[in-house]
Amino acid sequence: MTKVKTQSLQKKGSDLAQSNRQLEILSNGIFQNGELPTFKAKISETSQFPLKAKKLEILQINVGYMCNQVCEHCHVDAGPDRKEIMTRDTMRQCLEVIKNSGAHTLDLTGGAPEMNPDFRWFVEEAAKVGIKDFIVRSNLTIIRANKKYYDLPEFFKKHNVHVVSSMPHWTRGKTDKQRGDGVFDKSIKALQELNAVGYGMPDSNSRLDLVYNPSGAFLPGDQMSMEKDFKKALMEDFGIQFHNLFAITNLPIARFLDYLIASENYEDYMYQLVDAYNPAAVKNVMCTNTLSISWDGYLFDCDFNQMLELPVNSKAKHISEFNEELLEGRNIVISQHCYGCTAGAGSSCQGVVA
């Protein structure tokens, strides 16, 4: 039985809090001795190396690593002890980019993005730009964490925010094992409150999608079947409705990598990822149409590369140097964690891709 963590790897001074240590693990062992092909070798088999960025469609902004939860699988290594928070100045720079870029989707993530003291200001300003799809990734429990967050459902609705929330399972046991004691009950309450203001209702424009990621060292099942099971169970047990379920594969970095190694599942998990490699998923992998911006304004191909401190391969490395033309066509920076996005039907922040 794996113990629920209460501190980030960084706070604990763990070796794995260092991104270079994680990258070392991902490059050594079974990938160094040739037992498994590297991601570069694998995508080269179908002439898909180098992976190149296409037209920018999604701007994903990480407004800080602070979170009220310490989930077992967190690729951000987020938690209450993380102090990295985006400032209003950096947010202003982001707003300029949002206004001028061709991206149709803005995706705010964290940590718990709501914990950034300038979160509401940023949402209000960004909503004025009129971007087509404005996503906030909410962990749900934040809505019930403190009185000051109780009105978030109304706030989201007022600004036409598309809420995307994590829900690892429709049962208490599996959810709390991954996300901490009491998370399930709070999440259910938060979902009911979102439903109460119209989120997730069948004909509602207030979009509420759930994210499912496995609670252990296995890959997600078929997204449509899982969505059916989630909808049936949440409706029958709690009268909860939502729009879509995104099935997301856990990538072997940060706390999930720590868990894989500690539970002696690392090699088996990498085998699973490589065995499930799907070249069709490579074509639509999210890094090809997404740009990830860190709390301090640096640019990355995805949120995972941000956590591994692998910056974009471009002259424009910071939001202050943003140049859409320069960034389009850049070579995507890859390592073995990328197998997580190409397994089975593929995986992205918006669910399957193939």
Place this chain on the structure above:
Amino acid sequence: MSKTYYDPADLRKFSKITEWSEELGNKFFEYYGKVFEDGALTAREKSLIALAVAHTEQCPYCIDAYTKDGLQRGVTKNEMMEAIHVGAAIKSGATLVHGVQMMNKVNKLDG
């Protein structure tokens, strides 16, 4: 040579059986894949049947494979254990129902 009969890593090599008999191996895997598709029964229901049979057959590879398959499909621990009890009940029932044969024989020989 391995000192144990079962090696968990051998499960990954299952597909290699085609190397020594390609046609039969391919036909088997084609059939196997078809069996587990959604049909009159859902793939999830089939996965639970497979888990129960894996136990009655006491196949360690199958137990590993269908435990993981169940987890991937969101099957809970309770559902898995109930499925195994179904297998166990049939196994024990199959033993006990032969008791009637014993009773018949006793009655014939010594009744």
